[in-house]
Amino acid sequence: MHTVDEIVEIMASQGLRITDQRKTLARLFADTAGYLTPKAIYEYMGKSYSGLSFDTVYRNLRVMEELGVLEQVMFEDGVKFKLHCKGHDHHHHMICLQCGHTLPVTFCPMNELDVPEKFQVVKHKFEVFGYCEQCGAQTGDEASKGKL
Template identity: 40%
Template sequence: MNKNEALILLRAKGFKHTDKREDILELFEESGGYLSAKEIQTALKDAYPGISFDTIYRNLSLFKKLLILEETELDGEKVFQFHCTEHHHHHLICLRCGKTKTIEVCPMQDLSKLDPDFKVTGHKFEIYGYCKDCQEEIRRSHVKTERAGVH
């Protein structure tokens, strides 16, 4: 999914085009990873000084319902990214920057053999860690801290 596909889907389902909706979708297109409602509010505060969490969550809920966005939880907070539509896959998710990387392996292929009588109707598989860039930032931060004599 991308911003243009999302806007077409919204129109097709009878929802109004608003600047706020378009700007929220633009943020997801630019991010390449997961965003929280707080990050969205912070990014839009200059353009929409009075934008509330209620407005943001209402739009996020609509986008999730229409399969424009998918949701997960990181550190106890709901975060969202564009719904993946290409094919069945899973993600590596950076806990620092929220960027995701697609992994093509699906563990369900093997797990389904455990109980052939159990009908799986859906699943979610995510691996959390730190991307290469964030690992480097964390390492540099630790080096600066050590040089400063802070432990």
Template identity: 45%
Template sequence: MNVDKAMEKLKEEGYKYTDKRMDMLQLFKDESRYLAAKDVLEALKDKYKGLSFDTIYRNLSLFSDLGILETTELAGEKKFRFTCSTDHHHHHLICLECGKTRHIEKCPMDVSPVSAEGFAVTGHKFEVYGYCNECQES
């Protein structure tokens, strides 16, 4: 996903173009890592005086609902990043320090599928947490 596609998706779904939304999406493009709502607020507070945490969180939730952002939970906090632009199925390694991600190309469900009588699997999410090389060195 990129900023232009994200703004197009918002328009297609009947949502307004706003500078705040554009700047929020640009932040995700520039950072290319998982960010918490408080990170977004911190980055935009000087430009948008009076910007509230609720406004940030509502927009992040909207972006997530529309498939623009994907979410994860790290240390009890919901974090967001642009949805991957790759079409193939994959999972992520996520750095607990900086939030950067790397793709895991092999799916554990291919190796050991989960099934249970009376249960139809419709999707899954697999994430591995740790520290990237840069964060290990610091």
């Protein structure tokens, strides 16, 4: 996990102005192992910064994602953010739908696709959703164990 100082340094090195709100965001993500919804982040930030708008929070999340500080993942119930994986370059994830435990996919599946010559890929995402061993065992659900 990144420390607050490492997160602030990444933002500063990319030219982002370091405000108290951004330091608070850095602290929140440094202290959180899993994924956070924009609404949960807004509610957390609202406790310290009265008058803060949801748009401001979301804009900061997007800027931090564009700078590579955060990763954004689209879940069935909406978008969530987490701190960018430390020490990993381009990679993808396997994500547990119950506990949010995340494992890196150590190769890029994009290399396996047969992309038509007339299509220019500029960006891609690849996440695999399922249940980790512990959560699959807890639910007892046959689908979570891959035994449909």
